Amino acid sequence: MNMVNLIIQENVSRRMKEYIGLMIPYSKPKQYYCTFHVQEFRKNNAAEVESLIHSALTSKYENVSVAIHTVNLSIKYIEPKSCLEEDISSIYGRYIWPETFPQVITKMGCRKPSSNRAYRLCKLDIFTDTTSWADPEMTNCDKLVTISDISNITVTPGNAGEVVDIIQDLVDAQLSNNSQLSSSELGSVVEKLREVVHLSIIEPEVGLEIVNIVANILLSETDVTPVADIVLDLTDQLGNSMEFQGETTNIKAPSLALSMINVDPDEFSGLTFGVSLSSTMIPEIFVNKSFVSQPLAETNATISLPSDLNNYFSPGVSNRTRVQFNFYGTPDLFQDLNLTNERESNWTLNSYVVSASINNSKVINLKERIVVTLKHQTPKKPEDKVQCMFWDFQKYGGLGGWNRSGCETLSISSHQTSCLCDHLTHFGVLLDVTRKPISENDLQILTLISYVGCGVSSIFLGITLLTYLIFEKLRQDYPSKILINLSTALLGLSILFLVDPWLSSFSNYGVCIMTAAFLHYFLLASCTWMGLEAFHMYFALVKVFNTYVPSYILKFCAVGWGIPLLIVSLVLAIDKDAYGSSLPEQAGVALQSTEQFCWLQNDIFYYVTVVAFILLVVLGNIGVFIVVLIQIKKMRANTLSANSRSALQDFRAVFGLTVLLGLTWSMGFFSFGPGRVVMMYLFAISNSFQGFFIFLFHCLMKENVRKQWRIYLCCGRVNENSDWSRSVTVGARNKKEDNLVNSDSLPSDNTSSIKSLTPPYNPQHIHTARWQV
Numbered sequence: 152m153n154m155v156n157l158i159i160q161e162n163v164s165r166r167m168k169e170y171i172g173l174m175i176p177y178s179k180p181k182q183y184y185c186t187f188h189v190q191e192f193r194k195n196n197a198a199e200v201e202s203l204i205h206s207a208l209t210s211k212y213e214n215v216s217v218a219i220h221t222v223n224l225s226i227k228y229i230e231p232k233s234c235l236e237e238d239i240s241s242i243y244g245r246y247i248w249p250e251t252f253p254q255v256i257t258k259m260g261c262r263k264p265s266s267n268r269a270y271r272l273c274k275l276d277i278f279t280d281t282t283s284w285a286d287p288e289m290t291n292c293d294k295l296v297t298i299s300d301i302s303n304i305t306v307t308p309g310n311a312g313e314v315v316d317i318i319q320d321l322v323d324a325q326l327s328n329n330s331q332l333s334s335s336e337l338g339s340v341v342e343k344l345r346e347v348v349h350l351s352i353i354e355p356e357v358g359l360e361i362v363n364i365v366a367n368i369l370l371s372e373t374d375v376t377p378v379a380d381i382v383l384d385l386t387d388q389l390g391n392s393m394e395f396q397g398e399t400t401n402i403k404a405p406s407l408a409l410s411m412i413n414v415d416p417d418e419f420s421g422l423t424f425g426v427s428l429s430s431t432m433i434p435e436i437f438v439n440k441s442f443v444s445q446p447l448a449e450t451n452a453t454i455s456l457p458s459d460l461n462n463y464f465s466p467g468v469s470n471r472t473r474v475q476f477n478f479y480g481t482p483d484l485f486q487d488l489n490l491t492n493e494r495e496s497n498w499t500l501n502s503y504v505v506s507a508s509i510n511n512s513k514v515i516n517l518k519e520r521i522v523v524t525l526k527h528q529t530p531k532k533p534e535d536k537v538q539c540m541f542w543d544f545q546k547y548g549g550l551g552g553w554n555r556s557g558c559e560t561l562s563i564s565s566h567q568t569s570c571l572c573d574h575l576t577h578f579g580v581l582l583d584v585t586r587k588p589i590s591e592n593d594l595q596i597l598t599l600i601s602y603v604g605c606g607v608s609s610i611f612l613g614i615t616l617l618t619y620l621i622f623e624k625l626r627q628d629y630p631s632k633i634l635i636n637l638s639t640a641l642l643g644l645s646i647l648f649l650v651d652p653w654l655s656s657f658s659n660y661g662v663c664i665m666t667a668a669f670l671h672y673f674l675l676a677s678c679t680w681m682g683l684e685a686f687h688m689y690f691a692l693v694k695v696f697n698t699y700v701p702s703y704i705l706k707f708c709a710v711g712w713g714i715p716l717l718i719v720s721l722v723l724a725i726d727k728d729a730y731g732s733s734l735p736e737q738a739g740v741a742l743q744s745t746e747q748f749c750w751l752q753n754d755i756f757y758y759v760t761v762v763a764f765i766l767l768v769v770l771g772n773i774g775v776f777i778v779v780l781i782q783i784k785k786m787r788a789n790t791l792s793a794n795s796r797s798a799l800q801d802f803r804a805v806f807g808l809t810v811l812l813g814l815t816w817s818m819g820f821f822s823f824g825p826g827r828v829v830m831m832y833l834f835a836i837s838n839s840f841q842g843f844f845i846f847l848f849h850c851l852m853k854e855n856v857r858k859q860w861r862i863y864l865c866c867g868r869v870n871e872n873s874d875w876s877r878s879v880t881v882g883a884r885n886k887k888e889d890n891l892v893n894s895d896s897l898p899s900d901n902t903s904s905i906k907s908l909t910p911p912y913n914p915q916h917i918h919t920a921r922w923q924v
Contacts, residue, residue: 152200155254156277157187182222186277190254201226229280234273240313242296242320243269243289253282261292298325298336301343311351315360318343322364331373340364341378345385353393358409359402361389366404369481370432379484380544380551383577390475391510401436406480408434414472416464421457424476425450426505434478446524446567452478452505454578459519463512472509477577479504485542485579487552498553501527501537501582502568507575514575515557523570524563525580531565533757536583539570553581564731564752593828597835604839605645611846612642618850622859632704633687634849636711637680637811641842643673655732655747667730667749668719675715675764681813682768683707685775692782718760722751729753765816772812779808807848810841 162182191200204226211220231253238247244262251257251273261267270288275281298321306314318340325332332340344361347353353361365382369375375382390411393400402409408426421442427435427450437447446453454476464472479485482500502525508514523539531537539558546552558578561569568580615638619626626632647670654666687707700706722729731752751757809815815837821830837844850856 152203153190155188155190156275158185158277160184188254188275188277197228201228231275231280231282234282234284237284239287240317241287241289242294242317242324243287243292244295246287248284248287261289262295263293267291294321294324296321298322298332298339301339304343306343306346306350308351311347312354312357312360314343314347315357315364319360319364322367326367326371331371332368334374334377337368337373337375337378340368341381341385345381345388348385348388348392351392353389355393355395355400355402358389358393359404362386362402362404362407362409366407369407369483370405375483376486376488379486380549382484383542383544386477387475387506387508390477390508391473399438403434403436405432406434408436408478408480410436410438410476412438412474412476414464414474416461416472419458419461419464419472421455421460422474423447423453423455424505424507425453426478426503427451428480428503432480434480436478444522446569450524451480451526452503453522453524454505454507455522456507456575457517457519457521459517460509460514460521463509463514465511475508475510477506477508479506479577485551485553485577488547488550498538498581498583500553500579501529501531502580503528504542504577504579506577509575515573517573520559520571520573521575523572523578524567525570525578526567527565527580527582529582531562531568531582533565533754533762537562537568538581538583539568539572540579540581541572541574542577542579553579562754564728565754566731566752593831597831600832600835601839602649604836604843605648608840608842609642609645609649612638612645612842615842615846615850616642618856618860621863622856625856625859629687629704630684633680633684633707634811634845636708637677637684638842638845640673640676640680640711641845644670644677645839645842647673651749652747655749658732663732663749664723664727664730667751668723670749671722671730671751671760672715672719674761675718676712678765678768678813678816679714680711681811682771683711685772685812688779689775693778718764722756722760726753726756729756766820769814769817769820772814773817776808776812776814780805803848803852806844810844810848813841815841 160183162184189200189204191197205224208221208224212218233253234248234251236248236250238245240246246259246262246269248257248259248271251271253273253275256270256272259269259271261269269292272285273282274285276283296317301318301321304314304317322332322340325336344364347357348361365386386407386409390409393411395411398414399410399412401411406428410424412422414422420440423437423439423441423443425437425439425447427437429435437450439447442457443453443455456474480503482504485500485504505523505525507521527537537560538555539560540553540555541558542551543554544551546554557574558570558572560580561571563569570578570580572578616635619631619635619638626635647666651666651670654662657663729751730749732747732749751761815834818830818834818837
């Protein structure tokens with residue numbers, strides 16, 4: 152009496168987990184389900200055996216650590232049938248396996264060498280109690296047929312399955328010992344498979360074997376480029392030659408999938424095919440018997456056929472028009488050797504390939520175009536180009552290549568692209584990689600610079616805000632109030648950049664959209680306040696000097712915070728999915744990140760609301776910067792202190808203005824060509840540390856700020872008769888009559904001043920305004 156086929160499963164929260172033992176501690180009782188066969192060759196002892204089994208299993212077992220007892224017991228007597236004699240031919244020769252009793256291993260002498268043995272088990276299924284032959288164990292036998300002998304095999308409609316079995320055995324054996332097939336072996340295999348497909352009706356089981364053979368070759372290191380067109384023709388013809396029950400059948404293998412659908416031309420209203428590819432590499436197929444213009448959820452490839460396609464169905468044939476979809480999860484069959492020379496561009500396939508066809512029909516010049524949506528294998532960066540193309544078998548003299556004719560590219564996001572095409576064939580999305588990506592090392596360094604810079608800037612922007620909010624005397628003029636708003640916007644931008652990857656890691660759709668929207672808002676707010684800083688300088692010095700403007704700062708706040716809010720609100724209202732999560736090389740304009748990042752994903756919104764907006768502000772600020780420098784130079788020509796200034800003081804003044812107006816953001820528009828990496832380093836440093844530079848030039852280096860801190864910390868006394876003190880005193884008296892200009896926007900050296908008029912209704916008060924130049 153032998154026990155075989157033992158299966159032990161644990162019952163845990165309605166889930167079954169397999170175990171190999173039954174050790175149950177007292178402290179943690181568990182319940183197991185045990186199933187097994189007891190083999191007894193003497194039939195007249197069946198009742199005795201059943202009694203012995205019942206007695207053995209109902210007896211309680213205990214020791215110092217565990218206790219085992221039976222709760223429910225069911226015993227069934229079966230008389231399984233033997234495995235019948237089977238005559239099979241394989242690459243190891245012909246073997247006639249004799250009738251064998253269940254769970255018995257039969258031995259046979261190898262055809263070569265005869266001294267070795269082949270084995271085969273007649274297995275008894277534990278769940279159905281039925282018997283079947285297991286695959287023969289032939290490792291001790293030598294192959295009598297090699298791949299080179301395939302060409303000698305004659306294919307007939309009656310032996311197609313046997314031929315495919317032989318090819319599969321040969322390919323599996325060859326790839327188990329080598330990483331690839333030789334070119335001659337590959338040619339023999341592909342040609343024989345094509346012969347099988349063209350000469351015989353294919354059963355679904357044989358078709359699955361053929362697809363598995365092709366998939367195994369594609370996943371190996373075999374170079375399939377010389378036979379790519381033959382393989383593509385093979386998979387297309389396979390669908391036309393297959394016979395199956397029902398309307399639909401799917402064949403799936405690693406990175407390869409075929410779907411055949413028999414449609415009624417009179418009832419055809421469109422058809423949509425989708426495929427998703429998981430980590431197991433086995434595609435999952437979705438079919439919708441209607442036209443769906445939007446991509447199916449969670450798919451790597453979707454192709455939708457319009458109802459207009461029924462014009463291409465064979466006339467007079469009902470329920471026999473076959474539509475076939477193919478999915479290729481590897482680019483090996485689509486190697487365009489001449490692609491790099493096309494228009495001096497360098498394109499690479501950036502998606503899986505999907506195809507559609509109608510048996511015995513060539514579909515071209517469709518009025519209602521098909522929609523193909525393909526997921527990018529590498530996320531598209533804002534500056535990248537993508538192009539929908541189809542595989543043209545006739546290109547380059549029959550070698551095959553990618554062609555864009557008849558396809559329109561609609562880029563949906565950085566993750567996927569939709570194509571509108573007027574014909575049926577194999578489709579893919581190609582990415583222009585002419586721009587060399589920066590190295591992984593540079594990317595890591597830029598990321599570190601960005602995070603350190605934003606962290607440092609956040610700290611010092613906080614100190615700057617604290618300084619101006621604590622000391623009322625420092626925020627009595629317009630430039631100081633503008634500086635407070637600019638520092639607030641930059642602080643929000645820096646903090647959000649730092650926490651964005653952390654918030655993105657939660658993979659929460661709503662949180663990511665909110666984070667990206669706020670990051671977008673503070674970026675636009677920072678640029679807007681830089682522009683307002685420039686506008687104030689121009690308005691004060693050049694345009695309308697000596698003019699009073701009511702509610703001046705209130706109007707600035709409405710523009711500085713309102714315009715970014717309006718832009719972000721419009722984006723959310725038009726398409727909230729424009730915000731999302733990606734893994735960009737370049738996040739925003741200057742800041743670098745290698746982690747998942749919540750940001751704008753729609754190219755149109757990105758270029759209009761970010762690139763164009765920043766470009767407009769930067770160009771305006773550069774113009775104001777030049778005009779202000781010219782105006783200040785004219786003013787200095789009339790002052791006695793002009794000759795006493797050093798080059799260092801001039802540099803400090805110019806750099807302070809550059810930081811305040813955000814002119815360093817212009818470097819982002821020059822991050823291309825041979826100096827791209829250098830510009831990106833300068834870009835990341837200057838912009839991520841912008842908050843620190845504002846603290847340095849417009850807080851730490853200002854004499855009046857240092858005096859206020861000395862008074863607050865009781866570390867020194869201030870001469871109340873100083874020029875600065877008198878200026879502040881007068882300003883305090885005229886608190887309700889804000890002057891147009893009392894600029895703290897430039898580094899202070901307390902050397903010269905210009906005058907600004909007070910409001911026209913109170914001309915007797917003259918308020919000294921300081922421009923430190």
